[in-house]
Amino acid sequence: MKLETLAIHAGYTPEQEGHSCAVPVYRTSAYQFNSTEHAANLFALKELGNIYSRISNPTQDVLEQRMAQLEGGKAALALSSGTSAIFYTIINICEHGDEVVAAHNLYGGTYAQFNSILPQLGITVRFVDPTDPENFAKAINDKTRAIYCETLGNPALNMTDLDAVAAIAQKAQLPFIVDSTFTPPSMLRPIEYGADIVIHSLTKWLGGHGTGLGGIVIDAGNFDWTNPKFSLYNVPDDSYHGLRYAHDLGELNPVAFALRMRLVPLRNLGACITPDNSWMFLQGIETLALRVERHSENGLAVARHLQAHPDVDWVNYPGLEGSPGHEAAAKYLQNGFGGMVSFGIRGGREAGQKFIENLQIFSHVANVGDAKSLAIHPATTTHSQLSPEQLESSGISDELIRLSIGIEHIDDIVADLDQAIKNAH
Template structure:
């Protein structure tokens, strides 16, 4: 796979033989004839007309991530949140129903409970490990299962093969947010997923400079099997003059064509060429970064389990984890660099811990080459109800750690510094133990 990280989607094919994909900064693209531009707008040929619907640099990124995921196609959009929004809007109509894992990024949960509810789409959340709960949540109007391959922030894994098998028995599409895994560690399509979404801001880019998102169609979802369930795709579209499901016969994805033509364009969720370029540069080292980061995270999790000040380490390598078998079976290269710990003493201990760190950066991003730390209960998951936070494994004493590329001994010393500060605060009686 390392070869694809560097070469997929680009073969020094421009007029100048540029080795690195160039940045196309044009907002519009010239055409040789009226007939050619007319055909492009009629979806009778491929190409670029206006940058809101596509860009040559962005196309390279789409092709590269498609290759890495073993998919049928991809579209790159303005952010990971845009990727989730567009993917779900493309599959869900008013009056339909979604079943989602309880273990989701806080922003995704807010979108489901607020914005998606405004669009008259109902959501049921379930324990991702309870296959009976997934089955019992299915309704006649259920169209999508949504889950994360590695959950944020507790790094929980799921038996995706089993969940997908259940979904497909009922002609339900499975959408997997695989941001924390990246295709370097795990490919959801190999386990049955229909759509994959990424916040490319995170591990795909890897450098903390760019906001971007991707939607990957694995090629498994074909609405023609049950056309009555997906009329937006299987019936003629009066706006665009095509039936998007027919595009499967042209070697591309009707679902992605619909998502690009309607939602990406209408929402204006365009990824600029410069942003696509920086993500492409990050992907070139993705394989190496993920291997080192995953190994470092596992070693630090082992060390933290030995510290008296840590009540719990939420990492797949923990002996009591019910997903340990999944980690061994499906994640032989590691489980990424994000995990959480629970500190004795609640938020007061967390504040002392975070403020004492010198190497870890207090920030809400993840997937950076720099190690990061945050308190999910007051940041990424702060708008959730206490019950929702508990379902996500987020308590007052939960700290999310994102391991970067610094030397392991330096990271361990910094964490020890934070734990000592948290211990001093508890000893002073500022917080209850």
């Protein structure tokens, strides 16, 4: 089936749920066991099934199956937020003393997690400029356990050359982790370009309406975890029956990464998604392809309009010639360039703040991917925890405004931008 059809039907069979046409919401903490033997088999992984909603839930299961199919992966795990999805991904691979090589143009919260929190756990992240893929190769050493990037940097919007970075990861026998939040599967499927693990904030375009929080990790099921340097998968786990995740799962061995994340980080740390949020994201995913078409159409129109505006110094949009990473974006984003636009308003930080305060249709919020148009000034909000040097290396200047272009009529969007720019000077 094509993506638009999968987005509506994948992972759900009405006949198994009392013929309910819509996916039910399972608001339950726990699940009745058939017998003591059944309970023992579930806990011992001799059977798969539901035990407790911190670990799994039937509504969540439909979401996970649907996202795995949309991304072309073999398994997925939904979590309480995109931030939890990122954190659990790293600690599902790395131990104290291990290292990750990551692009430096990351969302501010991810950068802070990698730069400040992971080192407290003894995990070092080496940041590199992703515009030259060879920078990843140069930073790899015998302690490296993963390579990490975003498809489109947030908020600089420069596209990563996924093929090139994937080749480097494969040569080094390292998993390639890609945060594809800014490029949902109707725009791009990173597994097709060599990604081993794909992460999304479900809160953004997949949900699409700013109503729920969640994240998801998709396991391509292609990476060989039997390499001894991945000790979490090769040394018996005393907390789970001495299980060696890369060896003892039988037919589930290809999805050892996803299963271990469910059984260890999620089961024991508890960043579980609620069934209601899972249900809301399923509603959003059904219209994903249609919404992304309009986001992309409006985004390109806004970028071109701002590029010609006398009070705008510069515009970054992956579909705009001359923008950072445009060549790579043209290669990978063949179904549209999305709704994210960043630009520099003439007058710097003061003009940027006045612009934000004068917007009428745009909402001033710390979010992206909503059906509504959104705007923010990253240097004073989402990336304010970064030092001036870190802001510069991430491509975030005082005058940068980040726009998430919604699906309103383009004439109204442009009129709001024009009047806010005019009133900022």
